[in-house]
Amino acid sequence: MEIRRASDPDWPALWPIWQSIVSAQETYMFDPFTAPEAARRMWLADPPAETWVATAGAAIVGTYQLKPNGKGPGAHVANAGFMVAPAARNQGVGRLLAEHCMRRAREAGYLSMQFNAVVSTNTGAIALWRSLGFEIVGTVPQAYRHRTAGLVDIHVMWKALTQL
Amino acid sequence: MEIRRASDPDWPALWPIWQSIVSAQETYMFDPFTAPEAARRMWLADPPAETWVATAGAAIVGTYQLKPNGKGPGAHVANAGFMVAPAARNQGVGRLLAEHCMRRAREAGYLSMQFNAVVSTNTGAIALWRSLGFEIVGTVPQAYRHRTAGLVDIHVMWKALTQL
Numbered sequence: 001m002e003i004r005r006a007s008d009p010d011w012p013a014l015w016p017i018w019q020s021i022v023s024a025q026e027t028y029m030f031d032p033f034t035a036p037e038a039a040r041r042m043w044l045a046d047p048p049a050e051t052w053v054a055t056a057g058a059a060i061v062g063t064y065q066l067k068p069n070g071k072g073p074g075a076h077v078a079n080a081g082f083m084v085a086p087a088a089r090n091q092g093v094g095r096l097l098a099e100h101c102m103r104r105a106r107e108a109g110y111l112s113m114q115f116n117a118v119v120s121t122n123t124g125a126i127a128l129w130r131s132l133g134f135e136i137v138g139t140v141p142q143a144y145r146h147r148t149a150g151l152v153d154i155h156v157m158w159k160a161l162t163q164l
Numbered sequence: 165m166e167i168r169r170a171s172d173p174d175w176p177a178l179w180p181i182w183q184s185i186v187s188a189q190e191t192y193m194f195d196p197f198t199a200p201e202a203a204r205r206m207w208l209a210d211p212p213a214e215t216w217v218a219t220a221g222a223a224i225v226g227t228y229q230l231k232p233n234g235k236g237p238g239a240h241v242a243n244a245g246f247m248v249a250p251a252a253r254n255q256g257v258g259r260l261l262a263e264h265c266m267r268r269a270r271e272a273g274y275l276s277m278q279f280n281a282v283v284s285t286n287t288g289a290i291a292l293w294r295s296l297g298f299e300i301v302g303t304v305p306q307a308y309r310h311r312t313a314g315l316v317d318i319h320v321m322w323k324a325l326t327q328l
Contacts, residue, residue, distance in 0.1 A: 022236075029234035070193035070281065072186070073309040111315075114304055116280065117238065138302010138320045140278055145237040151275075156302045156320055 001093070003100050006051040006063060011040045013060045014053070017085045018043060025147035027122050028081070048075075048108075052100065054093055061088035064097045066104055069114045078110035078161070082125075094125075098132055105161055112160045119144045120153040134159040165257070167264050170215040170227060175204045177224045178217070181249045182207060189311035191286050192245070212239075212272075216264065218257055225252035228261045230269055233278050242274035242325070246289075258289075262296055269325055276324045283308045284317040298323040 006014065015036050022039070023032045030042070044051050049067035053060045062084040069079035080101050084093045105113055115134070118126060126136075138156035146152045170178070179200050186203070187196045194206070208215050213231035217224045226248040233243035244265050248257045269277055279298070282290060290300075302320035310316045 025237050029236060029238035031236040033236075069307075072193060072195040072197075073189050073311075074193035074281065074307060076309060076315075077304075077307050112306070114307065117234065137304050140241075140301055140320065140322050141324070142276065143233075143238060143241050143278065143322075145240060147237075151240075156304060158304050158307075160305070 001054050001056050001061065001096065003052055003054050003097065006044060006053045008040070008044060010053055010060065011036075011044060014043065014063055015039065017060065017063065017083055020086055021083050025145070027119050027125070029117050029144065050104070050108075052097070052104070054097055056088070059085075059088075061085050061091075062093040062097050064101050066101055066108070068110075069116070076109075076111045078105040078108075078113040079116065080105070080113060094128055095132075098128065102132070102159075102161065111162050112158060115155075115157040117144065117154040118157050119146065120155055121146055121149050126155065126157075129157050129159075132159070165218050165220050165225065165260065167216055167218050167261065170208060170217045172204070172208060174217055174224065175200075175208060178207065178227055179203065181224065181227065181247050184250055185247050189309070191283050191289070193281050193308065214268070214272075216261070216268070218261055220252070223249075223252075225249050225255075226257040226261050228265050230265055230272070232274075233280070240273075240275045242269040242272075242277040243280065244269070244277060258292055259296075262292065266296070266323075266325065275326050276322060279319075279321040281308065282319040282321050283310065284319055285310055285313050290319065290321075293321050293323075296323070 022030045051065045054062040064082045066080045068075040069077040134157040136155045137158045142151035143154045186192050186194045215229045218226040228246045230244045232239040233241040298321040300319045301322045306315035307318045
């Protein structure tokens with residue numbers, strides 16, 4: 001597996017992954033009916049956002065986006081989103097992407113990383129983030145309308161990337 | 165004091181309030197160097213966002229923006245931002261705007277309201293939200309770079325608007 005910067009020509013391969021994950025309405029707080037062009041503008045956004053892909057041979061098996069969680073006085077906190085192709089799940093792709101992303105975030109000068117809305121039913125992701133040193137610093141009741149589970153809590157998760 | 169919907173012709177009066185509050189870098193996570201046009205696009209954004217102003221005579225003394233906190237599976241949670249003109253502080257404008265905003269959010273069908281980044285040094289705002297039934301549901305360490313206090317915590321605050 002190789003991890004490299006994504007660019008616009010990757011979008012046709014990224015879109016089916018993005019679309020299947022977002023339309024499932026189990027993990028992401030994007031509009032499930034987002035059009036491909038609007039999704040591309042978000043996922044392959046301009047700097048300081050940066051997007052990476054994991055490839056196995058010619059196939060894209062995962063992707064992440066790293067960006068500031070806020071502007072101005074919040075720009076020292078990183079935010080990231082991760083997607084693993086459905087066909088490549090449970091093979092450690094998410095962990096490799098996460099480790100790569102934390103390394104990149106430190107290089108880019110971010111002091112910490114914050115996830116704003118980790119869906120509480122997404123136990124695999126929560127276990128992964130915990131194992132990488134993230135902690136739950138907040139829980140918002142019923143803030144996510146899960147397609148099958150209904151209204152469920154979200155967690156705010158956070159990790160220092162440097163000595164604060 | 166009257167509270168009415170804001171529209172583009174209000175922007176020349178709103179901009180000095182917005183600019184003084186954002187450039188102070190004590191409460192908001194906007195870029196302190198935001199240009200007026202970009203600020204207008206954010207503060208007077210298209211629906212479902214809505215913006216209101218409080219007026220005293222011809223003067224705008226405060227404003228708030230109400231909008232969904234997330235898209236798709238997060239669109240049932242309201243988010244709001246409030247600004248009181250520096251000359252009109254400590255006269256209850258913020259409380260009146262907040263009460264109005266919660267009423268509007270209920271009318272618009274939101275189930276709860278979430279503030280993502282209440283700066284921990286902003287004790288006046290925290291006391292106001294608490295008195296209106298908001299609770300701190302999370303705290304992110306050192307996520308705000310306060311212009312004079314340095315890196316300070318932010319709180320996630322939340323309130324149910326209906327029986328969840």
